[in-house]
Amino acid sequence: MDGAWHRDRGQAPGGRAREDAGGSLEPPVERHQAGVNIGSVTSAINTGGADAALLQAILDGTADTAHPNGVRYGNNFQEFTSQGIQTQLEGAFQTGALTHNLTFGVRRHEDETRNVADAGNEIYQQVNGRLVFQGVTGPNKNRGEAEAWSVWLGDRISYGNWSFLPVIRYEDIQTVGNVLNPAPRNSLTNTSVGLGVNYAVDANWTLLAGAYEGFAPPGSSAAEGTKGEESVNYEAGVRYRNGSLGIDAIAFLSDYDNALRLCLVANPCPGGLVDGSTLQSGAKEVYGLELGAFATLFETADFSIPARLSYTYTEGEYTRASDTAGGVLAGDTLDYTPPHTGVIQFGIEHQRGWDIYAALNYTDETCTTTTCDRIGIDDTYLRTESLFTVDLSASYDISDVVEVYTKVDNVFDERAIMHRGSDGARGNPGRYIGVGIRLNF
Template sequence: MLKFRGPLFAAAIFLANYSFAEGGYVEEVTIIGDRGDAQQLPGSAFVVDERALAKFEYTDINRMVRQVPGVYLQEEDGFGLRPNIGIRGAGAERSEKITLMEDGVLIAPAPYSAPAAYYFPVAGRMSGVEVLKGANILRHGPSTVAGVVNLISTRIPDEAGGQINLEAGEYGSNRITANYGNSGENWGWLVETHQQESDGFRDIDRSNRDSGFDIEDYVIKARINSDSHAPIYQQLDIKLQYSEEMSNETYVGLTDADFDTDVNRRYGLTELDQMNTRHNGANLRYLAKFNEQFSLTTTAYYNKFKRDWFKVDKIDGGSFGSIIDAANVGDQNAQDILDGIADAEISIKHNNREYLSKGVQLVADWTIADHQLQGGMRYHEDNVDRFQPAEVYQQTSGEMIFDSISNPNSSNNRVEEAEALALHLMDVWSVTDALQLTLGLRYEDIETEQRRYSDIVRSTSSVTAENSVDELLWSVGVTYDLSNQWQLLAGTHTGFAPTSPGAQENIDPEKSTNYEAGIRFQGDNVNVSAIAFYSDYENKVTNCSVAFPCGEFTSGSESEGESEIKGLELVLNSSLYKNSDLNIPLMVSYTYTDAEITDAAESNNQDGDVLAYVPENILNAQIGFELASGWSTYLNASYVDEMCIENSCERSGVDDTFLTTDDVLVFDLATHYQVNEATSVYLKMDNLFDEQGIVARSPGGARASKPRTATVGMKISF
């Protein structure tokens, strides 16, 4: 067990924007608030609210957040089940460099001991998504190099009522999201479920098995609270959540030649690949509001995640990626193995892991004259337990025949754990009516440990890595109102991301100094913002994995060296035409990014190398036609530049043929009709023009996003 240096019980502040309902109780806790609040922060902030999500009825988090500037997405399965989200050039792999939260609480399975874990909350049940960057992210952690993504669950209704959303679509896709709740003066509750399934769009060679998934998710919320006029307002909230997922997904992609022939093909040797997951969590939050100037909130949280991804690991003793690489350059035997013509030994590993994350956090929020102060603590523990045996199959005449079981080596039989204490203090100072200054400090004290076992009964173990790190981070942000419409903003903050528990002691955590500056305009019919950002990394770190190995190593961390990331974010929100019968809203966001290694560490990198999966240009545009008669139609266009999949791909003399993705332009269309006050129907078409370029090549082979998919739906409120 770890022996933590700090106290045994503590907690850290998170920014709580309290929204009080008519009855006096707190409706929800967010990290930004509404879209108007986002325009007042001294940094880039974006809110995708419930109305914005309803336009396209997305259940894919990739599609939900691609309108947010400064966000980079590496698609993987086409449905957004396992998103890879990066912000401002920080690594996108498994969203490991962002701070991921649900309702203001850490939700990654093990944010300290396994930040690159394949889990993401079911996005289809969420009522909003917030993305925060810049100086204000020091309110959160552990990762501050990039930004924060906070998912907002369905809130308890003000009165008895509920909603059912039913969908049916191509590829055997079906969905039902239903909730019901009620509130009184001193209580409230909500029950909700999200059920979703699909047969998938990829066809597996020589198999009747589909490539789809089944998801079921359940949430219960309850609230009790004192009278709003009580001397001290008190509120207790509890949220319980449980979900399961089965998905027939693989890591194995296609050769470029096979991709060009049939983009939705899947090799028969991946027939048995399947992920099964189970997640359960509980949050308990207590608020005491002593007066209009001072309140305390204590939150305890517990999340447990278990998964077994049974997927192809080795082919004839080598990586499946190396077989695809060989076939790409003309190796006929490698191609015959992929086609099922040649016999081969296929090792399919149980990527079997259990994660536990728990903690308690305290936030104090008080106002003194022109200062809004927030401070607090968080004590957090998490761990990941890997026990990953492999099953050996013989591919014989195109069939997969079971051979034997291979017990895990010490790398696949290990436990990693972390303990962390975070302290936090922020001051939002209204210096004048026009000038607001935000000052922040954050302290992270982290201990990690990795233990490996030499036998399957775990009778003996050895500590193979042990690390401790403490960092003091700071931030400064400022906004200045030039007028009622124009605002200047600027900020700088320390970026930090811990290394994995398997990292050796000579690997420093990821550190950066981040800067941004911009201008906002808010008119009667148009909002515009332009924000330039620059991140100076004194140490850029890769956490090694199967998808992003560090040479031959798939665990631990590797320093890439000093790096620079700079870019520009532009956002336009307007209404092209508006009267009592018609409204034509328009939203455009654009991101330019230039990212490179400036002083390479002692590794395979070189000065001037690019950073993987960081596109130079991203553009998203959305236009709508909203009629008073009840019709509304929306069209979304999303463009992503080609991306390098590894650092060396733009070096002089390097052949980039298989080292980049395609540039992709995708259109989504949705139309709604309000039948009556309680019922609406809709038709949506994802990927309207059936554009399926290569969106990813890691860890092995080309993969495409979802093809054109039509879906009809009905939403009923009661």
Template sequence: MSIKTFKPALLSLAIASSISMNAFADDVAKEASVVEQFTIFGSDSSVNNVPGSAHQLSKDDLEKFDYTDIMRSLTSIPGVYVLEEDGYGLRANIGMRGTGQNRSEKVTIMEDGVLAAPAPYAAPSAYYFPTAGRMQQVEVLKGTSSAMYGPRTTGGVVNMLSRQIPDEALAGQIKVQAGQDGFAKVHGVIGGQGENISSVFEVFRYQADGFKDINHSNQDTGFVKNDVLGKVRFNTDDDATFDQELELKVKYSDEDSDDTYMGLTQADFESDPYSRYSASQKDNMTTEHLQLQLSHAIELSERFNLGTTVYHNDFSRNWYKTSKIGQMVVDDEGNSSIVYQSLSKGTQLASDYDHGEIDELYTQVKANNRDYLSQGIQTVLDADLNNHQLKLGIRYHQDEMDRYQWVDKYYLDANYNMTLTGEGTPGTDSNRIDSASALALFVHDEWTIGKFVINAGLRYEDMTIEREDWGKTDPDRLTEAKTKKNDLDVILPSLALTYHLTDDLVLLGGVQKGFAPPSPGNEEATNEESINYELGARFGKNAFNAEALVFLSDYDNMHGNCTASQNCDDENIGEQYNAGEVKIKGIELKAGYEFDFNDLSMPIDLTYTHTQTEFLNTFESDFWGDVEAGDEFPYVPENQFQLTVGLAGDKWRSNVLVRYTGEMRSEAGVGASASNIDSHTVVDFVASYDIATNQQVRFSVDNLLDETYMATRMHGSIMVGKPQTMSIGYQYNF
């Protein structure tokens, strides 16, 4: 096993999974034997031994529609659910196999094999998400194929592979794009290989004015986001005793978005779905993210390779947004006072004000100011023992979230002007630090016996999760904080089996223990634990491939994490609520075929997911509501379907994507409900033409049929999906 074979483990930052090791960009992955060994379907369309559900979106897959929204890309993967929010994917909500999607907190998000959530143990809600438009590949693992990852092992893993250093001495790319609602994108890359030193530099910027209009205002509702990435790699000479590589990665990003949690009432959604209330005119989010990673890989011998990564992530954000809405009330004795309501209950007041039914309004705008830290070191030993492929790994990780928030008060007059009437003091709303430290170890053995491949794994995690809370009266943190702590350890086994019935057909099955740690703020919250099963088959021959899996997640206890995005009351944000026993089962289907008409080709891809969810016990909860045994889980559609049809000639290509999302609940229950979210179908279209061997123009339309649909009621009001949006682009390669 050469270091070139092990290089993907370096570039994926030494995470031990055979599917993860296919973390090459198409430019880099020219060692065909390496790519074929680790892809789900090799170049000869045969199927491999990857246990469980594992899919990869290649560079070509991602460039087909060239989405900047990761959620639009992931809908081609069965068993993955997404929940739109802002329409541009700035705040990703991703779930897998019924886990729930809120802030992607129930799945493991990684970039280059390193945990990417701002504080994945202490505060998993991903208010930062890696910019999808600069990624070269995306790997999605569910079930037993994701069992080696943590800290959350029930749903699955999304691992995004960033820009790789090109093979050429000098190569690069420039992309520009412009479209409706002020959408614009600039993407530039340059890099190359040297004898011992190689590097790449990338700049990505995209922005929009937004597709919503604030009532009685000309203010934009869009965003600007910037990403800058640099990598430098040092490698030893060809005749060195030990083949080694050392890679430094530095990434900086920032964002300024006029985003809000304030949706619409049902009546306003039906009459003017792309409007926003005047009370949200101050809502704005600013973020900064710094990522440092140093990776080292060494070939110890032909059979042993060692990869190590040290990583550090700093993320800060302040989401300044309306949290309460009030009006002046006069009691029977003539005394006046302002009565505030939560955002969900106060939305009707905001509507009445904009429609002129009341003359004035009062708001509380909260500065949701937080700083995050995530850092650690991880290493993996990869051993080739003939019919045993053994992986041993260890990771030490630390993270924290520092909440230092305040509330400002505003008055809105009869002319819809918003005036500051009370400036809050920083640290007088939420003033606490949630932190975690964790030691994780795993061993994974892939044992080949004839046509059988047995994958056995064992993961151990020892973690301490803690909260220090200074309350609302000690902004300088001079007194001793109120402390809560959870110390726990867990052993997570997994076992999977694949069997080659023929050269083209493989059967697979597996079982694993799923886990998610408790919140630092609730000492009564227990671990989320489940036993997860899957059974299915893969087939691949010539131009046809297919996969069918059934899955069952049997929870002893499911968590619900209370966040502002789920319309939680201020005093409950950050808390965790147990749901007890839950059962989720479903079917995942995926098939693809490419028709060849001599001068034309027509690739077709089909994805379908059917999911059934059920609470198995009756309880009352501030988070879940009043739940009866047999109720269905909110925000998991029973059916979702996607069909992509392409047509390509010598110099041109076109693709149509049809995505159907079935009806889903916004709260636990069964049967029809006025609060359900209706099913909807969205069609995307893209066409491109090569004006030269290294130049291309592109025309794309998101939501081609201009479907108006409800995306979510997550915030206690209705958020609308993105309308029809056209854009044109140009690409130059050198």
């Protein structure tokens, strides 16, 4: 039996952040009197929309604001607490010709979020290229809570060349969006099952297949009766092992019903909704192929040269439209699902305790919205860019306990647009150099 108690407490850094969703840059024209969030500003400038020149001038500091809200900043001082306890029992026994490896577990988990800012939005006017303070709005304090129980049972059953793994999991989840205003509450339970099957053809080849139900609860701001996201996940493949050589090929299909989307600043829902609520967005399918291989290319008494490859091909689409106006349509693509990703790694491992590795990483371009493949849609600003990077790392064992290491991520400082959110395009991390010490007890 093993038990664990965990408690993590975090706080948003800085305490003050520009409010991208509520934050606005209002130009002095009537149709913008309701305010323009930064995402709409970026979109208008990128596509040459109405008042693009004026909006760009406001960002450049060469034009003044006139709307009473001017430029609005938000104090977003969040605190987070995540705590729980988990225990798991494992045991093996025989029933006739069957060998059982039983696993039973229980987990209790609690989450809490708090906005403890003493002030709400800070209002400025832009005058002659400078921000002039106007005042503050009142604070919007809140506290959300989530509590969950989960219980699971699995039994790996072996019989000759066959291996079966039936599993079952039960979850009970209670959420409150804001205890200070307890309207958004939700309560739901879910039971999911699965079965995996392996067949050892011989000492080298294994066939595998499985079908598992999946479940993801809605966010804490979900109203009573909001259902979770449910899916059925299928996989089938082959595995080969022969000494230091290994090859895996697995096809997968995930069929989602009642797909969920959390409406956040970084991922606005239709109409610009960013209040943390959950949008039920139809049904979708994700399918593809995973390939993996590893081998020792060269080996002597002193050192070896290992290599590893992993590649994933992924496709998918929405198969049923959302019930929400302006939501997804059947046939829409999946956002942020690159068709091709892969990593090739080579290394040198020496018997004296030092290792050197190089990794080649590739991520394909992908749509950033579900609408970018629709007929007649200009997808110029609705896609990420493909990215190829090289990483290097080295380590040395000073002793059985102490290891020193260094690494350089993105050696050639390659840059590409990897995300397009409400605040515009964002790139990948640049070159990173790090050194450290690992202690192994």
